[in-house]
Amino acid sequence: MRLTKLGHACVRLEKDGGILVIDPGSFSGDNALDGADAVLVTHEHFDHVVPDALRAALTARPGLRLWAAAPVAEQFAEFGDRARAVRHGDDFTAAGFTVNVYGAEHAVIHPDIPTVPNVGFLMDGDVFHPGDSYTVPEDPAGTLLLPGSGPWHSTSHMIDYARAVAPRRGFVIHDALLNETGLAVLDMFLGLAAGPHGASYTRLEPGTGVDL
Numbered sequence: 112m113r114l115t116k117l118g119h120a121c122v123r124l125e126k127d128g129g130i131l132v133i134d135p136g137s138f139s140g141d142n143a144l145d146g147a148d149a150v151l152v153t154h155e156h157f158d159h160v161v162p163d164a165l166r167a168a169l170t171a172r173p174g175l176r177l178w179a180a181a182p183v184a185e186q187f188a189e190f191g192d193r194a195r196a197v198r199h200g201d202d203f204t205a206a207g208f209t210v211n212v213y214g215a216e217h218a219v220i221h222p223d224i225p226t227v228p229n230v231g232f233l234m235d236g237d238v239f240h241p242g243d244s245y246t247v248p249e250d251p252a253g254t255l256l257l258p259g260s261g262p263w264h265s266t267s268h269m270i271d272y273a274r275a276v277a278p279r280r281g282f283v284i285h286d287a288l289l290n291e292t293g294l295a296v297l298d299m300f301l302g303l304a305a306g307p308h309g310a311s312y313t314r315l316e317p318g319t320g321v322d323l
Contacts, residue, residue, distance in 0.1 A: 112235065112323045114254075116315035117143050119287035120159055120242070122256060123320075124234060129207035133232060133240050134159040138287040140317065144168045149205035152179035153242025154217055154229040158287070162186055169193065178205060180228045197230055208234045214246030218263040237323065243285070245272040252278050254323060257304065257312060258285035259297050266300050273304035273312070282321075283314040 115123040117132075121139035124131045133151045135143035136158040144150065144164065152160045160183055169175050169190050177187060177194040187194035197203070201212040210232050217229040231241040231248065239252035243263055255278040258264055264285070273281060281304070289297060294314065301312040315321070 112238070113320050114238065114282070114323055115320035116282060116284070116317055118317045120153075120240075120258070120285045122240065122282075122284065123147075124206075124208060124238065126235075127207050131206040131208050131234070134242065135161065135165065137161050147172075147175060147206075149208075150175065150177045150179075151205065151210065151232050151240070152177065152183045153231065153240065153244075154180050154227055155182045156217075156227070156243065159242065176205065178203060178210070180230045182228055198228075199230065209236065210234055211236075211248070211250065213239075213248040214241065214244050217243045218245055218268075220263040239276065239278070240284070245275075247272070247275045252276055253280070254278055255281040255310075256284045257281045259283040259314070260288050260293065261285050270300060270304045270306070273310070274306035274308065277306075277308045278310050280310055281312040283312065286314065 113125045118140045119138035120134040121143050122133050130147050131149045132147040138158050178197050181196040184194050184196035197212045199215050203210055212230050214231045217227045229242045229244045231246045233239045233248055237253045240256045255276050304312055
């Protein structure tokens with residue numbers, strides 16, 4: 112499997128010719144959906160999905176399929192079973208990857224702001240994308256895509272969350288809101304996120320790929 116970090120919370124996974132894209136939002140770059148066979152969307156916020164761009168991709172490529180939290184999938188009802196709502200406990204195959212679904216809600220931003228549905232995706236029993244949540248999957252995740260910033264996020268929560276999931280390794284996502292100074296400060300705390308498990312955490316520049 113090859114993992115490529117795109118902008119913000121978006122990643123591309125490739126295996127045996129299949130391409131799976133997760134959370135192609137407004138900070139993910141204009142080419143985030145290029146070549147995708149399947150798209151997963153954790154929740155409805157603009158930095159995780161751009162409905163017009165996704166609708167254009169679904170229209171242009173009849174083989175493209177979408178799995179997403181219900182409020183997202185419902186926006187694409189015209190595509191029939193090519194756009195499916197998923198929830199905690201579901202499993203399916205997308206672009207050749209086995210996908211398990213965990214979690215139900217976005218992390219709390221503020222009590223005055225309604226919480227929206229959010230699902231996390233575990234691919235091939237290894238790579239876990241939590242969306243905007245601190246969901247700990249019931250099954251082990253060897254590779255955690257660790258949110259690095261956001262209006263719902265704190266350094267303390269990030270460290271505790273990484274230790275709770277306890278992967279072998281992790282890659283930082285959800286970091287487009289940070290400037291160079293903020294990214295440098297974030298790097299300082301990634302060692303603490305590893306905790307007693309000794310996981311390695313890496314912050315990849317957008318467009319950088321690694322083989323897992």
